[in-house]
Amino acid sequence: MAIIVGISGCLLGQQVRFDGGHKRFKFADEELSDYFEFKPVCPEVGIGMTIPRPVIRLLDNSIDIRLVDSKDNTLDYTDKMNAFTDNVLPSLETLCGYIVCAKSPSCGMERVKLYLDNGHSVPGGSVGIYTKRLMQKMPWLPIEEDGRLCDPVLRENFVFRVYALNDLYESIKGEDGITRNKLMNFHARYKLALMANHPATYRKLGQLLAKSHQWSDINAFFVEYRQLLMDGLKHRSNCKTNTNVLLHIQGYFKRNLDKQQKAELRDVIMRYREGNLPLIAPLTLINHHLSLNPNEYLSKQAYLAPYPEALKLRYSL
Ligand code: SF4
Known part of the structure; x- marks a missing residue:
């Protein structure tokens, strides 16, 4: 099953911008499109605006933030945009992620220019009207901007989250619906990933699952867990947390590796910790040892193979 991901239409090369152009995002269009089924949306075209069209902007009118024509504040598109978003949301429920276009007053995710009545801009800016509502209605959804996805750490984290959410949805499929057992099995595969990304959440989710039998509504429990x-x-994840997880994994091989192999693995982990090797180096060695010394718990861990290797996302970490 394809992984369905929303995207601002202009990032896929659709000529839907105010000036009739696009903002094709090569990484999405050329690399991610081999793995994701993109669902392009242009909210401005969605509310009936033309191509080309007048420029719009965010205005803080001291009561709330409005989406208005940049030359005429009385031309207000906010209600139309919110109605469009609410209308399109049911078709977005199966999404596992969303890539939005930076700086857009409709799609931008952060630091979108926000103006005051006097024409001055507000430091820090705001969030595009469409994306803001999307984030409010689907707070679990991984959302990133094209610009931020040029950062290797943010890029890896976003793709990891998209695959994790898709994995969660796939794990609960079946005629019997969501069950505690399915969630326990899923969670067992994400223990090392959570230890690397956020140890506090690792502990919190463990406690939540331990008390899952106290929840009478499994769907409500699923929403909380997700x-x-x-x-x-x-x-x-960072160098410190990844090193902790790598050393933890090394412990699983204590009976399988000889003295020299153990020293070699430790050396590669330490060189990663010191910044002399990328994360992919110790992970490749670990996966090699795992193929020779199968371990049921480790081989299921999403941390070791979270997404297709061809994406090369861990080469710069
Ligand atoms: S940024 Fe959003 S609203 Fe603007 S052209 Fe792209 S998809 Fe359309």
Whole structure:
């Protein structure tokens, strides 16, 4: 099953911008499109605006933030945009992620220019009207901007979260619906990933699952679990947490590796910790040892193979 991901239409090369142009995002269009089924949306075209069209902007009118024509504040598109978003949301429920276009007053995710009545801009800006509502209605959804996805750490984290959410949805499929057993099995596979991304969430989710029998409504429990999981994975793993996880994994091989192999693995982990090797180096060695010394718990861990290797996302970490 394809992984369905929303995207601002202009990032896929659709000529839907105010000036009739596009903002094709090569990484999405050329690399991710081999793995994701993109669902392009242009909210401005969605509310009936023309191509080309007048420029719009965010205005803080001291009561709330409005989406208005940049030359005429009385031309207000906010209600139309909110109605469009609410209308399109049911068709977005199966999404596992969303890539939005930076700086757009409709699609931008952060630091979108926000103006005051006097023409001055507000430091820090705001969030595009469409994306803001999307984030409010689907707070678990991994959302990133094209610009931020040029950062290797943010890129890896986003793709990891998309695959994790898709994995969660796939794990609960079946005629019997969501069950505690399915969630326990899923969670067991994400223990090391959570230890690397956010140890506090690792502990919190463990406690939540231990008390899952106290929840009478499994669907409500699932919603809580999904939110905590996705919030936790949003934290980026770092050299320290990855090193802890790698050393933890090394412990599983203590009976399988000889003295020299153990020293070699430890040396590669330490060189990663010191910044002399990328994360992919110890992971490749670990996966090699795992193929020779199968371990049921480790081989299921999403941390070791979270997404297709061809994406090369861990080469720069
Ligand atoms: S940024 Fe959003 S609203 Fe603007 S052209 Fe792209 S998809 Fe359309």
